[in-house]
Amino acid sequence: MISSLHKLTIAITVFSVLATADSLPAQQFRPAPNAHYPNNALMPPGQVGSQMLIRGGPIPGYFQPAQIRCPQGGRIAIAAEGKFSAGTPSFLNVGLLIGSPYRFKITEIPGLPGTELYPSVELLDRLHPPTGLETRFPVPIHLTAQELRMAAAGLFITRVIYLEDPTNPVVVQDQANRQRFFDVRSNEDPLRVADQLGRPMAILRIGSKQPRMDRQTGRFMFSSPPLREIMTPGQSTIPRETLQRAIISTPSIGRLR
């Protein structure tokens, strides 16, 4: 004979045990709920990265390779020495310092003729690849056509690129020319969400702000921090004119007759 009170007690106990067991695996990779996040992605460019420099480690002075990619047909240029370079089509491989914000220029956007957008990129952390693989594994920063259209329409997009936790990955097949993203709510911090899913690596900010070519130009370009351009295999830095002169000066080989 089990009284109704005992039955109720047993039922509550079983329910609580099942509920606890169900929530345990999800809490393994989750930071503490009361963790303090002093930084957020809406801080001014460079502020979060400068906090990472203070932490120490082999971060200052290291040029982390990054690959900025825009839709096919677009052109990307980066601010260097107070002006924008000629740019490269579709993607740009470049070594960036951690903690320094960089200004980019996107032109020839498909579907938006004559529109120029100026996103900024701030690296927060670096990779530690084996020797010789630094440029094979850059930090990918992809701009989609939808984001460029929204930015041209006046919206402000903040994207935090993070290194995924390999012990808790999303089971989907990644593609080389497309970066996965999750939209967070308007009251959520994308930096905090990225920290819960992995290790934040970079912050991309893009809006419709246009530069003023006056004394504020240097401020708009964040004083053009130093960078290192990464060449793709087969690309030559020798000027075309010099190469043509060298070809002409080469003695010709007599043809067989």
Next chain:
Amino acid sequence: MSTRFKTDAMSWLILSSLFCSMTACTAPGPISSGTLSQTNTSLPSQPSMVTIGDSGQHMVQQAGHVAQRQPSSDQSLQQIQHQQQLNAGTLTQNGPASLPPQAYTGPNGGLPYPVQWTPPGITGPFPEDEYVYQGGDGYQLTNVAQDFSIDNLDEEDTIAHYHTLNGDIEIERTNRLPIYAPRFASTRRIDGLIQYRHQDHVYAVDSPLALDDTVKNIGQQQVKQQVSSQRNIATRASALYKENQKLRDMAHQLASTEDSQMVKPQVGNLLNTKVNIQNSQEAELSIQRQTALAQTDEETVKEFAYDLMPYRMLANNKIQTNYHYEIAEGNSRLDIKKVASKQDALPGELLEFTITFKNTGDEVIGNVTIVDHLSRRLAYVEESQNCTVESEFFLNPTGKESVILRWEVVEPMQVGETAAITFKCRVR
């Protein structure tokens, strides 16, 4: 006079040459661009854009300026092509970029960290979140029951289990294989203009005037409270101190009395004389008593057996007889190793794994089963597995979107027999 003039001239020449060498060394340095800006105005500025190829060079180079070589007009085509080959795979310009004076480059100017830097005390690949691991038996140790059911087979584990002639089930683990394969994703937030302006307005409200008033009020209240705290430093401490003194004296006397009664029958040199035990002799008597007790501890003959190896020990702790027994028993052992075709992979690339196993024991083993729990970052390529011995292959999906590959070798493995399994995976 002439000798003195020669000496002054020589010293002047030495000093001038030293000064010239010092200026030649310090002028082109990138660090001195801020302090020696006027001196460097005539020098050609160092470009801040440096190109890097896909070679094995590390990104951070040591300080050293190498000017970019521009080929002359009469340079041959072979030299141009050679330069192209160099540019295609190496740094086209070494040395650091010219940093602006306000640039922060770390305590050591950003240089030089070793290439493979790891935090002190950490061995192995660093950091772990950039690697995908396969093999081994991590987290929990895997157990195999008599009905071949496997418990605690975690993700990334690769094991083999087999039956010995005695009917036992043995488990062997492979090596742990790190593969450098970082994967990225992103979080995105879209803000409209109205919401953005609202946030700017909130930042402007933050005024320092309110903080000044608050600081003044708190300071006055704290000054008043200090008067009451001085009364607490009154005679209470001295009263407690007196009580402690009395208690310590009483305990002291009791202890000396007990010691005098207990020590007398055990310490021989004190039995025939009358000893007035004073406070200064208590420590010495206590030491003697402890010594006597330790000497009466008997160390008689002791025997113990450990793992069929009996020892006989006497009081003087010398081993006089040593018996060692070995029982003839079969030694079943399976060596298993796992290797990958590449040590690094981008998402979408193929990896080929090879598991080799060999019977290195001295008896036949049966029911050899290889179990591989693939990481969720790896997708098994269908129909890509191959085993050199006759076996049955099973592909078991798990509830966590990962798969378990299992090979059951049909025939028993003879002594010295070797087999290999290969299969392919695509990196997610």
